[in-house]
Amino acid sequence: MFTIDPGGTPRSYVSDGQRVTSVPLTIKRRSNRKLLIPPAHPSNASPSGGYDEPMIRMLAKAFHWQRLIDQGRFATIAELSSALKMEQGWAAEVIRMTTLAPDIVTAIVKGQQPRQLNLQLLRGRVGGIPRDWAEQRRLFGFTDA
Structure with a gap:
């Protein structure tokens, strides 16, 4: 048996003759799909969200x-x-993405954007995109700002 335990600690034990493995995964919605985010571990820690093709296509558009x-x-x-x-x-939301800091655009194209960065946030639906690039970096989770 396998369980998802948000915020817990990984553990494995036997219960009623069955092996139970509990993994503290976080479930997030991203571009109309659910994303399982494993716990941070030194060997597999990756602060980036990986290539997000819909986000890259939207930037190109x-x-x-x-x-x-x-x-x-x-x-x-x-x-x-x-x-x-x-x-x-909708067209205005998409075109607003051209005001992103150049390093943010580069990070997205390289698949090195923070995991929490998604299209809804990028298109400014949550509160708009700040004009100041340093503020954009802070808002979108780029720690190198």
């Missing part, structure tokens, strides 16, 4: 759309969203 506006193909986000048949607010 944001910079592409911003380039279309910068090149004059669309005058405004409203015009862009109308041409692409999407909600203006």
